Amino acid sequence: MLSAAWRQTGSMRRADRLFRIIQVLRRKKRPATAAEIAEELEASPRTIYRDIAQLMADRVPIRGEAGIGYVLEGGFDMPPLMLTPDEIEAAMLGAQWVQGRADPALARAASDLIAKIGAVIPEHLRPLLMEPALSAAPRPDAPKDVIDMARVRTAIRAQGKIALVYRDENGAQSHRVIWPIAISYWDKVRLIVAWCELRKAFRHFRTDRIAAYEFLEERYTPARARLRLQWRKEMTERWEKERRDAAQLPR
Numbered sequence: 001m002l003s004a005a006w007r008q009t010g011s012m013r014r015a016d017r018l019f020r021i022i023q024v025l026r027r028k029k030r031p032a033t034a035a036e037i038a039e040e041l042e043a044s045p046r047t048i049y050r051d052i053a054q055l056m057a058d059r060v061p062i063r064g065e066a067g068i069g070y071v072l073e074g075g076f077d078m079p080p081l082m083l084t085p086d087e088i089e090a091a092m093l094g095a096q097w098v099q100g101r102a103d104p105a106l107a108r109a110a111s112d113l114i115a116k117i118g119a120v121i122p123e124h125l126r127p128l129l130m131e132p133a134l135s136a137a138p139r140p141d142a143p144k145d146v147i148d149m150a151r152v153r154t155a156i157r158a159q160g161k162i163a164l165v166y167r168d169e170n171g172a173q174s175h176r177v178i179w180p181i182a183i184s185y186w187d188k189v190r191l192i193v194a195w196c197e198l199r200k201a202f203r204h205f206r207t208d209r210i211a212a213y214e215f216l217e218e219r220y221t222p223a224r225a226r227l228r229l230q231w232r233k234e235m236t237e238r239w240e241k242e243r244r245d246a247a248q249l250p251r
Contacts, residue, residue, distance in 0.1 A: 017041060018051055031069025101185055103149035143208035151215055152192060156180045159219050165212040166205055173211060179220040181227045195227060202231045
């Protein structure tokens with residue numbers, strides 16, 4: 001539990017800063033120095049040192065020391081949904097985007113998320129839930145999924161293989177067995193990111209071009225996390241090559 005500094009109305013500014021320090025430490029993947037935190041929060045390093053000392057006295061699991069940096073140990077739970085207006089707007093934008101572009105099961109989950117946020121956020125922040133982001137408007141012209149997307153997500157988590165009859169942009173069909181590792185949500189279409197046994201390479205399959213499918217009992221053995229890293233590396237290399245090639249074109 002945090003001390004009275006979090007609860008007293010007279011110290012709201014400092015309480016907000018303490019909360020933001022924890023958020024900064026939670027986000028960082030390496031030790032953060034007081035100077036780095038101070039720059040982000042527009043405070044002095046001396047103030048940050050004092051705030052971190054207060055947090056450590058309140059038994060927030062922060063490790064580190066001056067001049068080296070600080071890290072937040074895992075397993076620390078913040079009070080429920082202490083969100084800033086910007087964080088609420090970001091969450092709403094994402095949830096509304098999913099509502100308009102994801103498959104029905106994930107769209108329902110986004111609606112449930114919005115309802116849960118609305119049930120617990122402070123009253124003065126609740127009007128933000130009634131301000132839909134214009135850029136997250138639904139796309140009624142988006143093609144429908146042929147495959148059961150809820151089961152695709154289950155297959156991804158379980159590293160299950162999927163057999164497909166797939167149509168390319170010209171309508172030609174091919175039979176594939178894929179190892180799904182992710183779903184990519186675009187403005188109008190959804191793609192299954194997978195390793196293709198036929199092509200021996202990563203491929204992206206539009207969910208509206210699947211003619212038939214079967215979820216197989218067989219599991220693929222490479223760790224999904226490792227496959228995703230490999231896919232990201234290949235995509236980054238491809239994008240960088242395309243950027244270099246485009247830069248060399250005559251103006």
